[in-house]
Amino acid sequence: MQDNPSPLDATPADAAVESVAGSEDIIVVRDVNKWFGEFHVLKSLNLNVKKGERIVICGPSGSGKSTFIRCINHLEAHQRGEIFVDGVELNEDVKNIEAIRREVGMVFQHFNLFPHLSVLENCLLAPIWVRKTPRQEAIETAMHYLERVRIPEQADKYPGQLSGGQQQRVAIARALCMQPKIMLFDEPTSALDPEMIKEVLDVMVELAGSGMTMLCVTHEMGFAKTVADRVIFMDGGEIVEEAPPGRFFSQPEQLRTQEFLQQILDH
Amino acid sequence: MAAHQPAPDQPAPVSERGVIGWLRENLFSSWFNGLITLVTLYFIASLLIPLIDWALIKAVFSGEGPESCTPGGACWVFVQERLGFFIYGTYPDPLLWRPNLVFLLFAIAVVPQFLPISGGLRKWLAIYGVTLFPVAAYFLLAGGSFGLESVPTTRWGGLLLTLVLAYVGIIAALPIGVVLALGRRSEMPIIRGICVIFIEFWRAVPLITILFMASVMLPLFLPPGVTFDKLMRALVGITLFQAAYMAEVVRGGLQAIPKGQYEAAEALGLGYWRRMRLIILPQALKIVIPGIANTVISLFKDTTLVLIIGLFDLLGAVKSTLSDPAWDNVMAEGYLFVAFCFWVFCFGMSRYSHRLEKQLETGHRN
């Protein structure tokens, strides 16, 4: 990690006491800070997510949204504060990190399917190698999720032969095949052509209906209004505002939120 | 609306079809193009015709001794009479069945790679080729166990030796090269440092120097009494040299894999080695197949340098017979034979790499 561990003046020890014990929060983020070199990208973030809660994160480009959700499965390391996922603390311990990644699925802006493997093999890989699921059982699970994302007929194709929308749905199925407790989405529709956005959002809405805990970075405000329990607005590495979608869209408190909403709703 | 009936396609006019059409389009599309075609044809013909005349038409293919050859044509009798030496070196005559069996086992691994057989079978034969076959070949060639008479490596020579050097160099260097390439990209400074130093050292020294050091200098550092087979030393030198080159080729492939692939594999909970083995290396190696083929072919030809440490590979074996006073001026035949053998193997490797590239194509460009 080339990131400088900058000022370490907080005392996480006292805070840790209350958090671990039997809380119903599946994600606990407390006073998380991160620097890229000198650049303070995440500033004292706090967030508790309950099981089954659906959270939408929005904010201008460069505000740290991706960095934040990537901290939750430790694709990025935070330097101060603490993150608990499903009761396990994220630190440099590789065992903890791998344990958490088994329970947290992630969907990327650019799909990141494995181009040398067929759609089915993409979905089988992690269950077989990480969860040690027997192959036959893994195939059944994979086909189940491929059906849920409405793409079972493409199972034997390679990612390069699918459209963007289809690839993103495969990516969602691939993450679901690990039967995660939490799903992270990082702008899942922003690399898609407009006519494909709906097919991906439909799948995500359905997933939200199934009770999955979801953290979703997106600018699809329609999606936020229909499924989110809470909308979080980030700017400059801070959580500026946090509210249920009704209040968030109709009466945002902060000036920065109002400006941002103005901008994207004008479009 | 009246239904529109598309007219059936007409065959192209004769002048646009077949050989004539092709010639017109490619060789004589303009007067300038036509002129270049004619001049080129003239030069090719004026070189090729005398060569064919000498090498095939006026040549003598069978006979006995130098007397059977004619002055104006190639004397292939020379190659024919010395063929045993060119292929096996001085491997003892009564034991030649052993290298022959090794050649057969080799062919079983290699030839099917070019045949239209099932991918699964091809894969198993390739696995046999890099595991079981080298072990069997070693015991067969060296002897000394299983009741086989021991044959010192000093008696291995010719094409046999060339293939041993190249094959060991190729299949041992690839895994070492992969590990070095991964090490060079490691986040652990010590591992990275060791790999960088290793690669840069071996890459910066000419192979001929490495062979020379391995054969002349290494014994100076070893405690007295410890001897280390000369062929073995050459093999170690060649393998490490090749591994350094391979590492850089593979590193190129690793760098070409988008960051998202690493992240997706991490996010799924795969550990480092599984990420590399299942996701990154299959893609990286596929990208660098042309580069791998390049270094492999170049190594195959560089094995001829073992001549300077007194090992008689194919080129060495042929060269050593050229000074035989009984045969008058057979240099051209000898070198042409060497060139032909090298061409067959190198061309084969080139075809194999193309084939592999096609097989692994999944319609995605990284």
Ligand SMILES: Nc1ncnc2c1ncn2[C@@H]1O[C@H](COP(=O)(O)OP(=O)(O)O)[C@@H](O)[C@H]1O
């Ligand atoms: N690996 C990195 N190294 C240095 N700076 C980075 C890195 N990743 C992101 N950043 C910077 O951090 C800021 C936040 O990035 P990001 O989390 O991707 O924002 P968002 O997803 O909200 O657009 C940006 O200014 C970006 O340039």
Ligand SMILES: [Mg+2]
């Ligand atoms: Mg982003």
